[in-house]
Amino acid sequence: MANRQRVVIVGGGFAGFNAARTLSRIARGAVEIVLINPTDYFLYLPLLPEVASGILDPRKVAIPLACCCPGVRHLLATVDSVDVQGRRVKCTDAEGNPRDLGYDRLVVAVGSVNKLLPVPGVAEYAHGFRSINEALYLRDHLIRQIELADADNAKEREARCTFVVVGAGYTGTEVAAQGQLLTLAASKCRPGLRDQPIRWLLVDLAPRILPELDERLSRIAHRTLAERGMEIRTGTSVSEATSEGVKLSTGEFVPTRTLVWCVGVRPDPLVESLGLPTEKGRLLVDKYLNVPGHPEIFACGDAAAVPDLTRPGEYTAMTAQHATRQGRRAAYNVAASYGHGERKPYKHSDLGFVVDLGDAKAAANPLGVPLSGVVAKAVTRGYHLLAIPGGRARIAGSWLLDALLPRQTVQLGVIRAPEVPLSSTSPEASSKSPSKRSPKHASKH
Secondary structure: OOOOOOEEOOOOHHHHHHHHHHHHHHHHHOOOEEEEEEEEEEEEEEEEEHHHHOOOOHHHEEEEEEHOOEEEEEEEEEEEEOOOOOOOOEEOOOOOOOEEEOEEEEEOOEEEEEEEEOOOOOHOOOOOOOOOOHHHHHHHHHHHHHHHHOOOHHHHHHHHHHHEOOOOOHHHHHHHHHHHHHHHEEEEEHHHHHOOOOOEEEEOOOOOOOOOOOHHHHHHHHHHHHHHHOEEEEOOOOEEEEEEEEEEEEOOOOOOOOOEEEOEEEOHHHHOOOOOEOOOOEEEEEOEEEEEEEEEEOOOOHEEOOOOOOOOOOOOOOOOOHHHHHHHHHHHHHHHHHOOOOOOOOOOOOOEEEEOOOOOEEEEOHHHOOEEEHHHHHHHHHHHHOOOOOHHHHHHHHHHHHHHHHOOOOOOOOOOHOOOOOOOOOOHHHHOOOOOOOHHHHHHO
8 A cells, every 4th residue: 555646535525425436446456545524424415404304314314435435545534734735635633633644646625614794693693504413403493492482472482483594595495495394393282382473584685596496496486485484585685693683684673593594605715725726715627627737636526616618618516416526527537647547528517406395395407397396306306316325215214204204393402502603614523613602692592
């Protein structure tokens, strides 16, 4: 092993996981492959809203790296810096020990982090949604608000039964859709809340929800959620968050104890620390996913500004679909740099998108064909079963049980507010960061 060339892959998300998995298959034995990631699993983010709503166990969306990436050495650590000239990576392992690792090839696939806007109170009072810890905390928090509302006075009960989600893209829309169903199920078990409205607001500055989708599907999703009683406020944002509620850009104050922040993501700050050319925080690469002037460095996924060959002059979007395919292409091109195969440019057209709206509802446009209702739901779940690299039978079984049995609405209490501060650090690393929440916030939630 000491005589073999070393390929270091930083990040175990969609891009890094697929790069490691593919490279281990086509070049195992020829090179040493090291994957640096702060967790021992690949998180399948699209199904995280179903973890938050209690449909799926978190282990079902956490794919073990050791089992799915044979021949890859996994270093459980967080990268602190990269010495580009010296070709070394400095990181801190899970027990706080410093590590220093040399590389012959480097694949930067650190992904993205929560995007914070300069809105007063958001960092202290909002909940993010990018990790298993945040999903588990949100589930407990939603159930807790319903349980506490049953014993509170009318004014406090109304605030606890009001939930605000900021960001009506894929994540925000799915979180709102699944969260609303969870709170409705929890309230049915509480006689004291029989006449209490469960109020959900989905807020976004965009003129419509799911702006990435076909306008017709966006309208269908809007109508589906509105028919359930969800208040959809487009062209609107949050101007301030406090311990008592949120102030909207319209001037309206909404008393609430729940603010979920799903406004989007930005590239991991590690990218800009490399000292290499970037585009809006993403590492500039050529069509072969190589950093110009550094043939030993590749980048893919949300961390990379990859030329979109299907749309000249533009860069590929920060989506799981692109990250997955870029990770695979990066692996093939790394192998080609060692004489295994031929390098090829990255080119991929969107295959469409799927959005789960809870119950038997969904919106999808596979290959540009707009679908809704039960058919879209079948396509959505079929897509996820095909895309996730493991645990398909367990996931399908959970979906079947959810359709046949009532949902269990109990708190587990394994994650508390100080463990999931909304910050710009990486999703998983954020659980180890010091809390930014005030004591009052922590006690209220």
